[in-house]
Each structure stands twice: as C-alpha cells, then as structure tokens.
Amino acid sequence: xxxxxxxxxxxxxxxxxxxxxxxxxxxxxxxxxxxxxxxxxxxxxxxxxxxxxxxxxxxxxxxxxxxxxxxxxxxxxxxxxxxxxxxxxxxxxxxxxxxxxxxxxxxxxxxxxxxxxxxxxxxxxxxxxxxxxxxxxxxxxxxxxxxxxxxxxxxxxxxxxxxxxxxxxxxxxxxxxxxxxxxxxxxxxxxxxxxxxxxxxxxxxxxxxxxxxxxxxxxxxxxxxxxxxxxxxxxxxxxxxxxxxxxxxxxxxxxxxxxxxxxxxxxxxxxxxxxxxxxxxxxxxxxxxxxxxxxxxxxxxxxxxxxxxxxxxxxxxxxxxxxxxxxxxxxxxxxxxxxxxxxxxxxxxxxxxxxxxxxxxxxxxxxxxxxxxxxx
Numbered sequence: 001x002x003x004x005x006x007x008x009x010x011x012x013x014x015x016x017x018x019x020x021x022x023x024x025x026x027x028x029x030x031x032x033x034x035x036x037x038x039x040x041x042x043x044x045x046x047x048x049x050x051x052x053x054x055x056x057x058x059x060x061x062x063x064x065x066x067x068x069x070x071x072x073x074x075x076x077x078x079x080x081x082x083x084x085x086x087x088x089x090x091x092x093x094x095x096x097x098x099x100x101x102x103x104x105x106x107x108x109x110x111x112x113x114x115x116x117x118x119x120x121x122x123x124x125x126x127x128x129x130x131x132x133x134x135x136x137x138x139x140x141x142x143x144x145x146x147x148x149x150x151x152x153x154x155x156x157x158x159x160x161x162x163x164x165x166x167x168x169x170x171x172x173x174x175x176x177x178x179x180x181x182x183x184x185x186x187x188x189x190x191x192x193x194x195x196x197x198x199x200x201x202x203x204x205x206x207x208x209x210x211x212x213x214x215x216x217x218x219x220x221x222x223x224x225x226x227x228x229x230x231x232x233x234x235x236x237x238x239x240x241x242x243x244x245x246x247x248x249x250x251x252x253x254x255x256x257x258x259x260x261x262x263x264x265x266x267x268x269x270x271x272x273x274x275x276x277x278x279x280x281x282x283x284x285x286x287x288x289x290x291x292x293x294x295x296x297x298x299x300x301x302x303x304x305x306x307x308x309x310x311x312x313x314x315x316x317x318x319x320x321x322x323x324x325x326x327x328x329x330x331x332x333x334x335x336x337x338x339x340x341x342x343x344x345x346x347x348x349x350x351x352x353x354x355x356x357x358x359x360x361x362x363x364x365x366x367x368x369x370x371x372x373x374x375x376x
Contacts, residue, residue, distance in 0.1 A: 045077025161273020253317035
C-alpha cells in the first residue's frame with residue numbers, strides 16, 4: 001500500500017510556483033524518492049532525473065562551469081537530484097543553475113542533513129525551501145484506516161517502527177531482518193562514510209547507550225568516560241546523529257533556574273524500530289522492562305512528526321524540578337505552554353501542583369485510549 005504523505009501538497013505548491021530550490025531532507029528509505037516522483041508526476045514540463053549515487057553526474061554538477069551546467073539541463077524544465085549530498089560542491093552549482101538559467105525548477109533530496117546543509121546552506125541563502133521527511137506517521141496511516149485498527153496495531157508499530165517498506169512485510173522475522181539491514185546498510189553507512197567518523201565503533205556504541213537511556217536525562221560526560229572519548233567528541237557525534245535523522249533531543253523547560261532542571265537533555269529515536277534493532281530486542285511489550293519508555297518515545301516522535309508535517313512550529317521540552325516533580329513532554333507554541341504526561345498502562349489526571357502554580361493547567365495524559373487526538 002502506498003500512503004499519501006502529508007508533505008505532498010506543500011511540495012507540489014512549492015514546485016508549481018518555481019521560485020525556490022526545494023530541498024527534501026530525511027533518512028534513507030523514508031520515502032523521499034517515492035514522494036518526489038509522485039509530486040513530479042503532477043507537474044507540467046520535462047523532468048531530468050539525476051541519481052547522485054551515479055558518478056557520471058558528479059563532474060558536471062561539481063564543475064562551477066555555467067556552460068557545462070547549461071548543457072546538462074538543456075531542454076528540461078525541472079531538475080530532480082536524488083541524494084544530492086554525495087556530490088561535491090553541490091551548493092554553488094545549484095546556485096549557478098538557479099541564478100543564471102531562468103525557468104529551471106529544482107527539487108533536491110538528501111539523506112544526511114549536516115553534510116548536505118554544509119554544502120548548500122551558505123551559497124543558497126534565501127534561495128531554498130527545506131522540508132524534512134520522517135518515517136510514516138500514524139496520522140498518514142490513519143487516512144487509509146480507522147482508529148480501532150490503529151489501536152490494535154500499536155504494539156507492532158512500537159516494536160518495529162514506521163518505515164514505509166516495513167509495513168509491507170507480514171512476519172516478525174522479515175521485519176527484524178529489514179530493520180537490521182536498514183540500520184547497517186543505510187543509516188550507519190551515511191553517518192560513518194559521509195561524515196568520515198574516526199571511531200566508527202564508538203558511535204555505534206554511543207547509539208546503543210542512548211537506546212538504553214530513552215526517557216532519562218543523559219550525562220554527556222559519563223557517556224564520554226564510558227566510551228573512552230572526549231566530551232567534545234560525544235557532542236559532535238550526537239549532533240551527527242541528530243543531523244542524520246536517527247535521534248532527537250529534548251531540553252529541560254525552565255523559567256525558574258533555581259527550582260527547575262535544565263542542564264541535561266533527553267534523547268529519543270525518530271523510529272522505535274531502529275532503536276530496538278540497535279538492542280536486538282523485539283520482545284513483546286508484556287515481557288519488556290522498557291515498555292513505558294518505548295511508549296513515551298513512540299508518542300513524542302509521532303507528535304513531532306505530526307507538527308513538522310503540518311508546518312506547525314513548536315518548541316518541545318521535558319520538565320523536572322529538583323524536588324522531583326516532572327512532566328514527560330512540554331510544548332511551547334504561540335506564547336503558551338502545554339504539558340503532557342505519557343503513560344502506557346495508567347492515566348494521570350492532574351499536573352504537578354508546582355507546574356500548575358507556575359504555568360497553568362494546560363495538561364493532558366496521553367494513553368492508548370486517547371493517543372489519536374494527540375498525534376493525528
């Protein structure tokens with residue numbers, strides 16, 4: 001089954017106007033190429049398809065030579081460059097095409113935000129519209145099903161994640177094999193090869209350590225000591241993992257530094273299937289000691305995917321005081337703050353009194369019974 005992605009209309013509108021270079025970021029296998037092809041099929045004009053994994057295009061698209069670039073795009077109305085981060089100096093060459101060859105529309109995908117942004121951002125300031133495509137969201141799946149079906153499949157989604165190719169597979173064995181191959185052949189390959197990581201084994205160990213600590217505040221100093229690397233290296237590796245769409249972080253929300261914890265971050269995975277593959281643990285929820293944290297990770301990532309897909313800007317946090325009061329997820333939007341406790345098997349009806357006194361009573365508990373109101 002092919003699911004219609006929420007970003008479809010936004011990409012179609014951008015490319016129809018033709019005023020900016022459209023850049024679609026996201027990890028491999030999230031469906032960037034499929035979505036791009038669906039959008040391009042609706043546009044008038046001749047499309048030049050370029051797969052940047054093919055070396056034959058690298059010389060021209062790295063040349064900074066307007067004449068060569070004109071010969072490449074001649075007769076085309078739209079240029080689609082897939083996995084553009086693999087082409088050296090892609091940014092300046094896109095700038096030349098955009099500025100000097102009128103009428104050409106550009107759609108570019110990249111599976112490695114840091115590398116592509118480093119080659120694109122500076123020369124293309126003010127010329128790009130950027131979008132991020134994550135694994136499928138519950139909101140996107142819901143378009144073709146109903147809430148009851150989603151509820152019945154929650155454990156499956158939590159264990160194996162939401163990559164589009166995964167949902168076609170029926171058996172647990174095939175799903176597990178898919179995830180392990182995806183992690184090693186695509187995600188790790190992009191991170192380790194394109195970023196030229198000096199200590200590949202360390203970054204893989206780091207991912208495993210973060211996988212064990214979802215829902216907990218993480219000390220980067222302790223991680224560095226455990227891995228035998230410097231604090232600065234840990235920071236750079238974590239930034240690399242965030243830029244390559246494997247993990248994301250939540251900082252501590254605070255407007256009263258004396259009472260509220262804000263120095264350490266929590267780290268979550270954009271896809272819980274990738275997280276579970278790192279630990280080689282696909283056990284059913286009833287046998288897991290981390291089921292509650294897995295639910296927390298799943299719901300927070302779904303919420304952020306929903307807000308991102310619908311172009312709703314929020315600032316996400318967690319909240320904790322030094323006296324022990326805490327809230328799993330805090331959302332700041334349009335000048336207001338909203339608090340959410342995320343519970344797998346029980347419901348919390350009231351926010352901590354300290355929170356209410358300081359920030360008000362915008363509070364809800366997200367459970368298996370009402371999750372769809374939060375993420376769909």
